[in-house]
Amino acid sequence: MGRLVGGVVLLALALFVFVGFLRTSDPFALRTLFALFIAAGLPAAGGSFLLARHFGVGRRIEGRREELRRDTLEAEILTMAGRHGGRLTAVEVAGELAVPTTLAEELLNELMAREMAEIEITDSGLLVYTFHDVRHLSEKETARGLLEP
Incomplete structure (x- = not known):
């Protein structure tokens, strides 16, 4: 006031x-x-x-800045997934992007919620995030039209 x-x-x-x-x-x-x-x-x-x-002009700008930061981190995660065969763990993401593990898990879970990743678990209990589209990028050269036989 x-x-x-x-x-x-x-x-x-x-x-x-x-x-x-x-x-x-x-x-x-x-x-x-x-x-x-x-x-x-x-x-x-x-x-x-x-x-x-x-x-609240400053808050809107700060909110947009945080949104841009998260978008950038998600793009980096997708790039990392391409280098790691479409499979990542939260520890790998945290280590390579220099962010806390909790933030890495949060970002990976957001990608999973948007159906860009699926979660798998190893016998020892390690959570592995699998990026289906990234794993199959090599198949894009063989793509054909939807109506082609």
Whole structure:
């Protein structure tokens, strides 16, 4: 609430000073423009910044940044899967991407939920994520149309 009130007050102050600027005898003199910049421009910029923070502009940008980071990590996982024959473990992903194992498991589980990977388990209990499409990329040269015999 403080950001909202502060932003509105600063913008009102900037508007008040700007109206006063319009009443000066020589509004386009260099010193008048400089004074306008300091007296009205800085409060207007500060007020705009406070209002933007109040309405969550920074949070949306940060959310988009986190989404882009996750997308990049998922792309790296798919690239890794191609190098490892379409099979990965969370430990391999964590080690190669330098992320915590919990994050690696979370990303792999998201890929599994989107049906890009399947989970298998070894006799010793190791979870292996298998990427069907990646494992069969070598077959893409033999692809044919859906209606071809």
